[in-house]
Amino acid sequence: MGGMVVCPQPEAAEAGREVLRAGGNAVDAAVATALVQGVIDPHMCGIGGCGVMLVHLAAEGRQELIEFYSRAGSGVREDQWQHLFLREAQDRYGYVLEGFVNDCGYGSIGVPGTVAGLAEALRRHGTWSWAEAIRPGLEAARRGATVTGNVYAFWVHDYGPDVVPGPRRIAWTPESRRIYTRDGELFQPGEVITNPDLARTYERLAQAGPDDFYHGELAEAIADDLARGGSTVTRADLAGYRPRVTEPLQGSYRGRRLVVAGAPAGGVTLLQMLNYLEGFDLAGLHWPSPAAARLRVAAMAWASAERARHLADPLFTDVPVGTMTAKEHAAAARAADSPTTTQVCVVDGGGNAVSLTHTLGASSGVVTPGLGFSYNNYLNCFDPRPGRANSLAPGKTRVTMMVPTLAFGPSGLELVAGAPGGTRIVTGMLQTLLNLWDHGMVPVEAVSAPRIDFQGEVVQAENRIPAEVVDELRQLGYRVNRRPHSYDSYFAKPQLIQVGADGSLRGASDPRGDGGMALAV
Numbered sequence: 001m002g003g004m005v006v007c008p009q010p011e012a013a014e015a016g017r018e019v020l021r022a023g024g025n026a027v028d029a030a031v032a033t034a035l036v037q038g039v040i041d042p043h044m045c046g047i048g049g050c051g052v053m054l055v056h057l058a059a060e061g062r063q064e065l066i067e068f069y070s071r072a073g074s075g076v077r078e079d080q081w082q083h084l085f086l087r088e089a090q091d092r093y094g095y096v097l098e099g100f101v102n103d104c105g106y107g108s109i110g111v112p113g114t115v116a117g118l119a120e121a122l123r124r125h126g127t128w129s130w131a132e133a134i135r136p137g138l139e140a141a142r143r144g145a146t147v148t149g150n151v152y153a154f155w156v157h158d159y160g161p162d163v164v165p166g167p168r169r170i171a172w173t174p175e176s177r178r179i180y181t182r183d184g185e186l187f188q189p190g191e192v193i194t195n196p197d198l199a200r201t202y203e204r205l206a207q208a209g210p211d212d213f214y215h216g217e218l219a220e221a222i223a224d225d226l227a228r229g230g231s232t233v234t235r236a237d238l239a240g241y242r243p244r245v246t247e248p249l250q251g252s253y254r255g256r257r258l259v260v261a262g263a264p265a266g267g268v269t270l271l272q273m274l275n276y277l278e279g280f281d282l283a284g285l286h287w288p289s290p291a292a293a294r295l296r297v298a299a300m301a302w303a304s305a306e307r308a309r310h311l312a313d314p315l316f317t318d319v320p321v322g323t324m325t326a327k328e329h330a331a332a333a334r335a336a337d338s339p340t341t342t343q344v345c346v347v348d349g350g351g352n353a354v355s356l357t358h359t360l361g362a363s364s365g366v367v368t369p370g371l372g373f374s375y376n377n378y379l380n381c382f383d384p385r386p387g388r389a390n391s392l393a394p395g396k397t398r399v400t401m402m403v404p405t406l407a408f409g410p411s412g413l414e415l416v417a418g419a420p421g422g423t424r425i426v427t428g429m430l431q432t433l434l435n436l437w438d439h440g441m442v443p444v445e446a447v448s449a450p451r452i453d454f455q456g457e458v459v460q461a462e463n464r465i466p467a468e469v470v471d472e473l474r475q476l477g478y479r480v481n482r483r484p485h486s487y488d489s490y491f492a493k494p495q496l497i498q499v500g501a502d503g504s505l506r507g508a509s510d511p512r513g514d515g516g517m518a519l520a521v
């Protein structure tokens with residue numbers, strides 16, 4: 001077996017491939033790739049963010065989940081935003097507050113986990129040192145980041161009234177405005193953003209080690225600025241942050257064993273959708289077709305409603321995972337109902353695999369002067385109403401739809417997959433898996449095929465979804481928005497590596513936005 005790296009940013013994929021070529025393993029390559037992504041895609045991910053890594057250890061025949069989610073600071077109160085609540089977001093995932101205080105600014109920031117999580121992955125399973133793994137990112141930071149079409153699209157795309165517009169977000173604080181605009185005007189695709197402050201921060205991390213982010217000089221600079229800005233994250237919160245190493249959630253679909261990130265991530269929701277659809281002969285339908293669309297939307301509607309009722313941080317709330325993912329539970333739903341970040345996937349020559357999803361949320365628009373990186377806005381999806389499963393609490397993390405995924409067949413590892421895309425990650429992953437396994441598509445077809453998304457309000461359909469499909473859904477009573485773009489960056493961007501029975505590798509990166517790269521060693 002050779003090796004392969006797949007991710008949405010070609011420059012980062014090239015860095016990961018060079019790690020594999022130099023003898024690094026899948027974890028080494030994933031960490032190095034992620035640290036490059038944080039430089040060249042600075043509002044999707046970065047060292048001010050968080051994430052989750054799913055690791056397959058071939059020699060041991062086991063899987064491990066490393067969770068480094070952002071957690072609410074010790075200064076939060078469950079009712080602090082209750083009086084500012086306006087409405088739930090259309091996707092039933094986020095919440096709209098007066099002044100967007102949960103979406104941008106210091107009050108939206110949770111404790112960053114990315115540095116601790118990536119360092120823990122290296123410590124447990126890597127062969128490279130932290131200084132070696134951060135070097136490609138440091139070199140990228142010294143060169144500066146070229147504004148790609150995908151980065152620019154994120155800045156200017158209209159995501160609707162439930163979130164802060166991109167141009168306003170990236171200029172939310174003077175330091176962010178200074179770095180990411182030229183006198184308030186957005187940089188254009190092809191231009192280079194120089195950020196020597198970020199390069200110095202990477203240099204500091206390379207020399208002092210990742211612990212400096214939580215206990216050293218970097219921690220002091222972070223804590224002082226967050227305190228001045230009114231953040232609920234304290235110096236003690238940084239010092240006390242630890243990633244969690246847990247067992248991943250397991251399920252199945254048509255004889256394959258699936259391994260995913262469980263609560264509070266999107267694995268529960270993905271398994272529910274697959275369980276629901278397993279009761280139908282999807283292979284007898286083509287995609288896109290009215291019949292297949294009706295079933296996909298029904299599965300999304302049911303699982304999204306379950307997510308809203310039950311999914312939360314399992315350290316704070318009893319999440320009934322066993323019941324939610326039981327095949328019988330989905331069968332009962334079918335009987336009742338019948339006639340909706342960035343990513344790295346790596347496989348190395350030894351058969352080890354990593355699916356890593358990491359994010360800034362949508363970025364808080366906050367940059368500490370002198371440090372050069374943006375912080376997450378991870379508090380944006382906490383329920384501002386007290387007494388609910390996903391309400392604010394100190395040290396708590398919120399629901400996320402990140403869902404790194406592994407699949408195993410009779411010959412062993414069969415698929416490594418994951419996606420960026422916020423609330424659309426699970427619905428994007430669902431449809432990619434259906435395209436592969438039920439509709440017989442090859443990987444590039446599976447990630448590229450027309451897509452829909454439904455999470456409770458409006459079915460969003462790419463322009464390539466035929467009118468007959470849209471009409472069928474409307475006749476069933478759904479509101480449908482047929483979007484103007486054929487490859488719409490609104491949707492998630494699945495990345496995957498398919499492993500053949502003979503060990504051959506086929507990768508695919510979703511072409512929406514710029515499109516990424518699948519690179520074999």
